[in-house]
Amino acid sequence: MVPIRYNVRSLAVRKSTTVATAGGIALVVFVLASSLMLAAGVKKTLGTAGRPENAIVLRMGSDAELGSVVEESSVPLVLAAPGVARDGTGRPFGAGEVVVVAAMEKLGANGVTNVSIRGVPEDVMRFRPEARIVAGRPPRPGSDEVSVGARIRGRIRGLDLGETFDLKKNRPVAVVGVFDTGGSSYDSEVWVDREVLRQAYHREGMVSSVRVRLESPTKFDGFRAGVENDKRLGLQALRETTFYEKQSEGVAIFVGALGSVVSLFLAVGAMIGAMITMYAAVANRQREIGTLRALGFSRASVLASFLVEAVLLAVVGGAVGAAASTAMGFVRFSMVNFASWSEIVFSFDPTPQVIATALVFAVGMGLLGGIFPAVRAARTSPLRAIRA
């Protein structure tokens, strides 16, 4: 086996070529890792909003709460379905909620965006224990006070502690609290008293969805049968986790697909770059290779040595690219979610899996780019090489 130090020194002596090749690989890995991180962030944001023991009921045919209309009269029937958990007093754990969007002015960027406004019952926190008030205080039930999600706060005009905005014409509401659910899509919403919102948006007698807590996740099938068998209701029941997976599908596929296509083509480009470098290395070091062979190193050792050099080059580039991409963890990416047509703030989520994938990808680029030059090196005839 040829010592790895030989490869390290060979790379060090041709600085500019090494930097150019590793730099190309670093940029590719950066793009790949960033898009994977964003896709992971999207999944996290939309995925953590759901709990396995919760179910959501929508109008049959709706994918999102926004386009769903459920008659108020159906709500007690849903809450009475089998499997719904009850508290000590026998009251079912669940409620109908109203979701609308409003056009609001984006701060720092010219333009208007859609913000999700959720009309919630007074005991919204009882149903979502992960939500905490992190600034201000909880709004008084039935009042014109509202709370805003931690991520949307300060990004939209009027959506910060102590500010007010118009729910509709001449219907101002005051932001008195900021809630945080740990990065889920709720953090990009405004929570308003359900009756206040219904009145302002003429949604009397209807809700967008009914959410219930089940006695256990295994009770879902029974609950679903109870809700969906009554064809007159025309409703469908989904596990909350399934519902949010569907919600994130659009964005996650879009980001993932575009990221993969771009990374794939770029990877081929950078791999070719590595190939050019390694072919040149083999051509320039004919004499060295001949000497190595004459010293008794086998063809396999020479092959391995050049492969190691290519992988080394790629790993250096990959490590730099991956390290740079973790800086994206501080970036907040705000865009409209296709399913809810409202602004959701995503983060880049540098999971260990993403970093590992990026590094494996870099190693793969090194191997593929290095294999043909290494084969050529191994085929070098020692005699002719030394004489060259």
Place this chain on the structure above:
Amino acid sequence: MTLTSLAVRNLARNKFRVALTIAGVAMTIVVFLLLRTVIWAWASGAEWAAKDRVVTRHKVTFVMALPKRYVEIVRQSPHVKQATWANWFGAKDPKHEQEFFGALAVDPATYFSVYDEMKVPDDQMQTFVHDRQGAIVGDVLARKLGWKVGDRVTLQSGIYPGDWQFRVDGVYTATAKSVDRSTFVFQWDFLNESLPPARRDMVGWIVSRVDDPARVADIGATLDRRFDDAETPTLSQDERSFNASFMAMFSAVLKAMNVISAVILGIMTLILGNTIAMGVRERTGEYGVLRAIGFLPGHVALWIVGESLVLGVIGGLAGVALAWPFINLGVGRFVEENLGAIFPYFRLEGGNIALALALAALLGGAAAGIPAWRASKLRVVDAVRRVA
């Protein structure tokens, strides 16, 4: 032999390396063009928009509708030539759960004259106007779901309960690139009569054509002033601003794509620069000889930059040759069929091709900067003596 042809002939010395470099550059150009096409297709929605159309909708939110009497008021306003209206229906074909398409309830008498870039054959139009349950569908949608004129289709809506029966009376084709060819339109009266009295006589939005496209913003503002004191205030935008504000919701995505485009160009420059630097290093001795027989440092630099520039252009051309079938026959066709609502026209465009070629040449020249500068600064004695 001219100086230029010498530069070009130098390229032929290591054909294999040059071929690899061209392949590498071509790959990066393909991705670059793909992203440019996405950005361009996105942005051009605003440019293709009709200059003389104004969209009037609810001021605060698109989930609320306008009273139908607003249509008459708009029609009688100054500068308005004609007006029509539509409601979002949110349809889904239960047989094709995954297919997303826009379904609108429209006024059959006026919709296709306001949107005159949607062409319906006269006989089909006649049937549609007199058929309460009639529908006109886009040609792309009809092909995708296998619908033919005369077919009966059953749709469901997340907003309006029940099964909705329609008859396909006609298929529209597009005479402008901005038209989504996957929309399903049907009679507004059919929808309205099926609703409970409390929800009747509301329209989603009003579209009007004006006689003076130059003053379209003023005309919109006049309309809004008319409704300012009413219970439901409006927001009127010309189609161009409307599309632009829609795009602004995705501005973060466009920004990200611009960043990636820049990264791609960086990778391309590194690949080119690496190849040129290698060639220069191998030929240092020759440059020494050329200098010794009287060529100036400028000549040497010119050869190197010229060689790189030509390499960039050839790589760019190869990239365009690959991107053409990839985008126009592959990705573009898929996107137009499946994401027609956002990208009705997704093709490689002349301006982007020119941009890619210009950048390939420019960055090719720039990539040679450091090697050229170094080679021209070299003292003749050192150059001649130097071993590659």
